[in-house]
Amino acid sequence: MAKATKKQALGRGLSALLKDPANDITSVQDKHADQVIGNIVELDIDAIEINPFQPRTNFNEESLRELASSIKELGVIQPITVRKLNFNKFQLVSGERRFRASKLIGLETIPAYIRIANDQESLEMALVENIQRQDLDPIEIALSYQRLIDEINLTQEQMSDRVGKKRSTIANYLRLLKLDPIIQTGMRDGFISMGHGRAIINIEDQSQQLDIYEKIITNKLSVRETEALVRNFQTDKQPAKTKEAVEIPKYIKKGVKDFSDYFGHKIDVKVSKNGKGNITIPFHSEEDFNRIIKLIKRAK
Missing domain, CATH: 1.10.10.2830 (Arc Repressor Mutant, subunit A)
Incomplete structure (x- = not known):
């Protein structure tokens, strides 16, 4: 318990340092930067803005309320991560659910890791x-x-x-x-x-x-x-597979014409690659069918 108290006190001390205009930290080379950058600091929630690069867009309200209830009982166990923008101004890099839940229960401060990053680095870190x-x-x-x-x-x-x-x-x-x-x-x-x-x-x-x-x-x-x-x-x-057309031999073409002339209808002939085939004789009515039968009998 003593360790936690000491760590929290250190965070508050760094927070006061960040609010001192004479010691404003803008880069890792600045005085006291090593004490702040990469350390956990208690920051004012009002000094933190939402990250426009945040990939998450959906926040379940019920889940947020559950997290807020947990934070109310146990505190923020895992610090958020922010990057420093200007004097006492920070931007979220990660931890937006913890940030929103903390605001929901009215916390004034939140523990945060502080980073210094440009827009591209911040985007990559957040993503x-x-x-x-x-x-x-x-x-x-x-x-x-x-x-x-x-x-x-x-x-x-x-x-x-x-x-x-x-x-x-x-x-x-x-x-x-x-x-x-x-x-x-x-x-x-x-x-x-x-x-x-x-x-x-x-x-x-x-x-x-x-x-x-x-x-x-x-x-x-x-x-x-x-x-x-x-x-x-x-x-x-999938389109139906089309059969490769077979060239109709000349003797069949001549015979088809003779068949068509004899029966008075256009006769359809289909021929396969092996030379075998079918002859189709169409009819249009019972009377037409009987007429074709008579022509076949007469040809015997």
Whole structure:
């Protein structure tokens, strides 16, 4: 208990140091920077602003209230991380749920690790740390990976090293962004899982994706049932194989003309590659059928 009290007192002492304009710290080379940067400091909550680079956009209200209740009983066990902006002004890098929950119960200060980082470093820190959390939905993770590609210019290989995930795992998340936005929203809201999304993504046309999505929701399909549905859908959409046309020999062409003239109808002849074939004689009524029968009997 004595250690915790000493640590808390140290945090308050550093907080006072940060509020001294004569000792404002703007870089790691500044006086007292080694005492502040990378250490836990009790910061005024009002001196901290939300990180615009935060990849997380959904905050469950019930979950926040539960966390707030825990913080009220036990305090903030894991400090948040901030970066210093200006004099006594800080920006969240990670820990927004803890920050929001603390504000919810009216805390005036919060323990925080202080970093000095530029915008790009702050973005990367926020994205990488949040990707490793367990409570982000698949689309939030996919969007974080995409931002690391677009804004930090990281390759999938580099991301694999930074976040400790296989490249194939990263690729699977990124593919989810090819889903129709309605389906992405459904995944974020928990109507379908990432497994459902990975099955649907095998359908390229987004209108067809929505047809599959509607069936999943209506029939409460499992991931395996969805995979089977997608396979059947793809089979149904495959064009029928056309048989290679066989050149009709001249003797058949001449004979067909004679048949047509004799029966008074266009006679259809189909020939296979081995020379075998079928002759089709059409008729239009019972009377026409009987007429053809008479012509055949007469030919005997």
